[in-house]
Amino acid sequence: xxxxxxxxxxxxxxxxxxxxxxxxxxxxxxxxxxxxxxxxxxxxxxxxxxxxxxxxxxxxxxxxxxxxxxxxxxxxxxxxxxxxxxxxxxxxxxxxxxxxxxxxxxxxxxxxxxxxxxxxx
Amino acid sequence: xxxxxxxxxxxxxxxxxxxxxxxxxxxxxxxxxxxxxxxxxxxxxxxxxxxxxxxxxxxxxxxxxxxxxxxxxxxxxxxxxxxxxxxxxxxxxxxxxxxxxxxxxxxxxxxxxxxxxxxxxxxxxxxxxxxxxxxxxxxxxxxxxxxxxxxxxxxxxxxxxxxxxxxxxxxxxxxxxxxxxxxxxxxxxxxxxxxxxxxxxxxxxxxxxxxxxxxxxxxxxxxxxxxxxxxxxxxxxxxxxxxxxxxxxxxxxxxxxxxxxxxxxxxxxxxxxxxxxxxxxxxxxxxxxxxxxxxxxxxxxxxxxxxxxxxxxxxxxxxxxxxxxxxxxxxxxxxxxxxxxxxxxxxxxxxxxxxxxxxxxxxxxxxxxxxxxxxxxxxxxxxxxxxxxxxxxxxxxxxxxxxxxxxxxxxxxxxxxxxxxxxxxxxxxxxxxxxxxxxxxxxxxxxxxxxxxxxxxxxxxxxxxxxxxxxxxxxxxxxxxxxxxxxxxxxxxxxxxxxxxxxxxxxxxxxxxxxxxxxxxxxxxxxxxxxxxxxxxxxxxxxxxxxxxxxxxxxxxxxxxxxxxxxxxxxxxxxxxxxxxxxxxxxxxxxxxxxxxxxxxxxxxxxxxxxxxxxxxxxxxxxxxxxxxxxxxxxxxxxxxxxxxxxxxxxxxxxxxxxxxxxxxxxxxxxxxxxxxxxxxxxxxxxxxxxxx
Amino acid sequence: xxxxxxxxxxxxxxxxxxxxxxxxxxxxxxxxxxxxxxxxxxxxxxxxxxxxxxxxxxxxxxxxxxxxxxxxxxxxxxxxxxxxxxxxxxxxxxxxxxxxxxxxxxxxxxxxxxx
Numbered sequence: 022x023x024x025x026x027x028x029x030x031x032x033x034x035x036x037x038x039x040x041x042x043x044x045x046x047x048x049x050x051x052x053x054x055x056x057x058x059x060x061x062x063x064x065x066x067x068x069x070x071x072x073x074x075x076x077x078x079x080x081x082x083x084x085x086x087x088x089x090x091x092x093x094x095x096x097x098x099x100x101x102x103x104x105x106x107x108x109x110x111x112x113x114x115x116x117x118x119x120x121x122x123x124x125x126x127x128x129x130x131x132x133x134x135x136x137x138x139x140x141x142x
Numbered sequence: 143x144x145x146x147x148x149x150x151x152x153x154x155x156x157x158x159x160x161x162x163x164x165x166x167x168x169x170x171x172x173x174x175x176x177x178x179x180x181x182x183x184x185x186x187x188x189x190x191x192x193x194x195x196x197x198x199x200x201x202x203x204x205x206x207x208x209x210x211x212x213x214x215x216x217x218x219x220x221x222x223x224x225x226x227x228x229x230x231x232x233x234x235x236x237x238x239x240x241x242x243x244x245x246x247x248x249x250x251x252x253x254x255x256x257x258x259x260x261x262x263x264x265x266x267x268x269x270x271x272x273x274x275x276x277x278x279x280x281x282x283x284x285x286x287x288x289x290x291x292x293x294x295x296x297x298x299x300x301x302x303x304x305x306x307x308x309x310x311x312x313x314x315x316x317x318x319x320x321x322x323x324x325x326x327x328x329x330x331x332x333x334x335x336x337x338x339x340x341x342x343x344x345x346x347x348x349x350x351x352x353x354x355x356x357x358x359x360x361x362x363x364x365x366x367x368x369x370x371x372x373x374x375x376x377x378x379x380x381x382x383x384x385x386x387x388x389x390x391x392x393x394x395x396x397x398x399x400x401x402x403x404x405x406x407x408x409x410x411x412x413x414x415x416x417x418x419x420x421x422x423x424x425x426x427x428x429x430x431x432x433x434x435x436x437x438x439x440x441x442x443x444x445x446x447x448x449x450x451x452x453x454x455x456x457x458x459x460x461x462x463x464x465x466x467x468x469x470x471x472x473x474x475x476x477x478x479x480x481x482x483x484x485x486x487x488x489x490x491x492x493x494x495x496x497x498x499x500x501x502x503x504x505x506x507x508x509x510x511x512x513x514x515x516x517x518x519x520x521x522x523x524x525x526x527x528x529x530x531x532x533x534x535x536x537x538x539x540x541x542x543x544x545x546x547x548x549x550x551x552x553x554x555x556x557x558x559x560x561x562x563x564x565x566x567x568x569x570x571x572x573x574x575x576x577x578x579x580x581x582x583x584x585x586x587x588x589x590x591x592x593x594x595x596x597x598x599x600x601x602x603x604x605x606x607x608x609x610x611x612x613x614x615x616x617x618x619x620x621x622x623x624x625x626x627x628x629x630x631x632x633x634x635x636x637x638x639x640x641x642x643x644x645x646x647x648x649x650x651x652x653x654x655x656x657x658x659x660x661x662x663x664x665x666x667x668x669x670x671x672x673x674x675x676x677x678x679x680x681x682x683x684x685x686x687x688x689x690x691x692x693x694x695x696x697x698x699x700x701x702x703x704x705x706x707x708x709x710x711x712x713x714x715x716x717x718x719x720x721x722x723x724x725x726x727x728x729x730x731x732x733x734x735x736x737x738x739x740x741x742x743x744x745x746x747x748x749x750x751x752x753x754x755x756x757x758x759x760x761x762x763x764x765x766x767x768x769x770x771x772x773x774x775x776x777x778x779x780x781x782x783x784x785x786x787x788x789x790x791x792x793x794x795x796x797x798x799x800x801x802x803x804x805x806x807x808x809x810x811x812x813x814x815x816x817x818x819x820x821x822x823x824x825x826x827x828x829x830x831x832x833x834x835x
Numbered sequence: 836x837x838x839x840x841x842x843x844x845x846x847x848x849x850x851x852x853x854x855x856x857x858x859x860x861x862x863x864x865x866x867x868x869x870x871x872x873x874x875x876x877x878x879x880x881x882x883x884x885x886x887x888x889x890x891x892x893x894x895x896x897x898x899x900x901x902x903x904x905x906x907x908x909x910x911x912x913x914x915x916x917x918x919x920x921x922x923x924x925x926x927x928x929x930x931x932x933x934x935x936x937x938x939x940x941x942x943x944x945x946x947x948x949x950x
Contacts, residue, residue: 090298097334097857099300121300122359140359142305297857297890304889304925318927323934325893328868328901333860333894340927426930584915 024069024141025049029059029085030103031077035126039072042130046137056080060088063095070141071100075111083111083118090119099140148197152241155193155201158185159234159241166227166234173222182230183212189237201240204251207258208233220261229257280349283314283442285372285435287392288342288353291365294335301360307340309356314346317434319427341427343371343434372435382435385410388428395420456549459510466499466506467789471808473499478811512552514592514601515543520556521563525588528567535574535585536567545592547599551671551691555601558664562603562687563588565661570607570685580682582606598673601689610679612636618645637677641665669821672698672715702786702815703766703779706755709815711788711807712777716768716820720782723763737776739767746776747827752802768820775824790817802826836863838870847874848912852883855891863891867898875907882913887922892944899943900936911943 026048030036033054040050051068053059055077071089075082082102089095099121104112112123124136162185169178186209193201208230214220236251288310292303307318318340325337346352350368357366372382383391386400395414403413411425473495480492518540529536547555571577571586578584589604612633619625619639639645643662668675673691692698692715699714719739723746727737735746746765749755765776788807804819837850847870851863870877879895881887895911902909913919923929923944933942 094858097297097300099302116299116362119299139305139309140300140302142302142308302888304922307925307927319930320927322893322896322928325896325900327904328864328871328897331864331894331897333864333890333897334857336889336893338889338893338926342927421934423930423934 023047023049025051025067026070026072026137026141027051027053027059027063027068029053029056029071029073029077029082031055031074035074035103038130039133042133043137045130046134048137056082056085056088059085063089063092067094068098070098070137071095072103072137073100074103075108075115083114086115086118086120101136101140151193151198155189155241156238158189159238161185162189163231163234166230169222170224170227173227176216179212179215179222183209183216186212198240200245201237204233204240204255205237207255211258211261226261229254229261233258279347279370279373280351281347282373283345283347283438284349284370285343285345285438286353287367287369287371287431288344289339289365289367289392290342290357291339291367292336292360293363294332294337296336296360296363297334299360299363301363303336303338303340306356306360307342310342310344310353313348313352313356314344315434315438316342316344316346317430318342319423319430321423321427323421323423341430343431345372345434345438371431372438382432382439385425385428385432388431389414389420389424392424392428394424394428463506463510464791466503467791468808470499470503470789471812474809475812507548508546510549511546512549513544513546514552514555514599515540517552517556517559518543518590518592521559521590524560524563525567528564529571529586532568533573534567534571536571537585537587538563539587539589541589541591542593545594545599547592547691554667554671555689555691558667558689559590559601559603561661561664563590566603566605566607566685566687570605570609572608595690599691601691602686603689604684604686606684609681609683609685610637610640610677611681612679615639634676634678637679638675640677641675666821669716672713674715698788698790700786700788700817701766702783702788702809703749703764703777704781704783705749705753705779706757708753708755709783709809709813710749710779711786711815711817712766712768712820713788713817714785716770718767718769718774721765721767721776723765723776723778725761737765739765739774739776742774744774744776746778747823748778750778750780752823752827768824770821770824773824775820775827777818777820777823788815788817836866838866840870840874844876845874846876846878848878848880850880850883852885854886855881855884856886856888857890860890860894864894864897867894871898871902871905871907871909877902877907877909878912879909880912881919882916884913884916884918887918889922889926892922892926892928895943896934900934903936908941909943910941 026043028036028039028043028050029052030039031054036052036054040052043050051062051066053062056073057079059071059073060080071085073082073085077085080088086100086102089098089100100119101122101124102112102115102120103126104115104123105126115123121140122136124133162182165178165181165185169175169182172178186205190202190205190209193199193205211220211226215222232254236254290303290306292301296303310316310318319342321339321341322337324339325331331337344353353368354361354366357364386395386404389395390397390400399414399419400410403410403417403419411422411429414420415422415425476492477496480488521540522538525536525538566588567586571588572580572582574584577586587606589602591602591604593600616625616631616636616639619636619642620627622642622645624639624642624645625631641661641664645661665675668689668691671691673689676688676690677685678688679685700711701714701717701720703710703712721737721739723737731737735748736743737746738744744765744767748759748763750757750759759778760780763778763780764782765778766782767774767776769775786807790805791807802819802823803816804822805817807815807817809815836852838847839850840847849866849870855863867877867879877898879898895909899909911919928944930942930944933940933945
């Protein structure tokens, strides 16, 4: 059974690149454009992992991570945040909110897959 | 497209290099000029940064350290020296070389890089701050003790520690012990918290950074202890620290306690646990470390021992064996001579030569010996493929792979073993459902083992399948007229019918076996090696087939016999017994070549006739009763001389077509004796209808 | 999750199927605790489990030592399940000897898994 990963990013191009890479690697993908959109989509389905950007309108990455860690169905799933080199503080905040790991933008498809293997197997 | 960009980069970088060199030369005379240092840093930075974009990865990694150094100088943390400017100029040459697509001598590059790193960390290796880019263990196989103590809330962060352990396993051989002592009782446990920690022993050449990278996401959610416990230069022997040392080193126990416990005459681990000083799993973990390091050291020394071997063409070895064979012959002539000519000096020399020859012979033979493990490991794939094909679940266990056998024997053993393993899987091991119904594990087992037994090697093929139904074998044998219905036979004798030509137990033929060809072929190959086959079966519990093989083919145990003036040698492996043949016996048989031995009629072949040897046979002749397949056949000779260690010599081309003779040997007095191939002899005799079918 | 209790012999079997992972581990803990109140012998059958993770192995340790401390026996059935075998090996759980609390010398992880 293939595992399903949700990718959340307000940039359509990043989402596209991520979704394409994940599908190539055999994962199922659900796309969401921001934290709110992600929560709406999550209420109807179950995923194995969350991949989220931090800076997003409506509900940002930190807020999303906190909300997901509250939901019984997704309390223990791995969550990876997309950060940039300059966001050290945000990264720390994300970790405190319950993120499992992070990947620094810009990244290549193999780097992304390596991180996913590390947290999801 | 990409090439075009690369060209732009190459041009840009060469210009930067020129600027860099100019600045460096200026810096030599003006070593504190901030502006110069800044120019140098920026040039290096651009060379590196753009290099990454256009795939010049070697330049990136090479420039990285140098850039760091100038960064330190820029921030007044390091001073410019003549050595440094000199090294940097050298580096420019290497970068220029890399730009041109060349790959400069790796050793020069590495040496230079090392000198740069030393400039940062100082010449003494010291404790270079953990996260520095330099990793002195990288590239050297090092054994680490890793203690991973996750915080209780690690699950809540979506971390699966098992994945981290799996990542460690990817770095190299490792042993993992989970420490479970802290798990509370059901009423106290928060099942969503983690109470487990791990001790890991890992051998890897990836360096400390690679290990730390595994834990990068959890570094502030766990305690992580890394310690080097072994590296190759330490491994001059396979012994490792004692259990007590490991425990105290780990801080699991106080040295005084160890001292006290050592006083008692019991195993240290038992005392320490029974007295409650340390929990069993800590002992288990420490023992795992001990075992791991020993194993790694053994592997290391085996690898370096491997380097100390010389490859020699096999034919040179064969010549050596030949020469030693001749020497053995000459030596036994010398010994005979010394017995005849009574002379103490001669006797002394003859004895000494006898001793040396024996040692030389054994040593020479041992050179041709190879461990059977290579052959064994080939069968793993065979078992896998076969069990898949037949829808069975079978595991192969091998034992005694280090047992050595003559190279030629090993080569000829492959096909028979393949056949026997096939049989075990096809006929022996039952389908998983049947096994489960019979209370056996679903997975069947085939065990292949080898062991020494005197001058022989025993190879066993065991399975835990259904066994061979002796009653069924018997019925088949009777149906095929191989056995009279009222014959009284032991189970081993009945089972040996499986080896008869054309004998098959299955009514249907599968792609793997059941055509009734095979076991007799196995038997023939083993016969030709001078070996024997024994079959044992435990109905419902499995069967065991034992192959008994001589250690070497070059020298065999045999029986020396004589007819007329000619000597012959019969391999002892095929001899069952010797009986006398009197004139009265011959008359009783009314001209047919048969004799009754133990109530069984055995056909015989008079050697005198087969080899057209002149002269009349003696009053009482000897019959060597031999087994050929499941049949017995006699060979009539004038006289049995006795047992003989036979050094086998090949016959020349001239004799190659003579099937009944498999070789020759030279006796102590120089006479040649022919080695009889009993099976061929019987076959030929049968063809000439000398022997009734 | 299915519990079978034989009131006479005070033996119980808890059959656990599907995913025995952290998401369900709290519910399984409650079930274990309840059964151990009533039974003296508890067999936890994981023969048909489809996934087993570290938190479940940890919980079984806890149940086993809880039983041992009360003179009750907790055993595992369905060991041939490769999912279990794999989990025991991957987590470094396999061992030679039980823990201090293993008074009955019947640690769940000793020596019963081939390879």
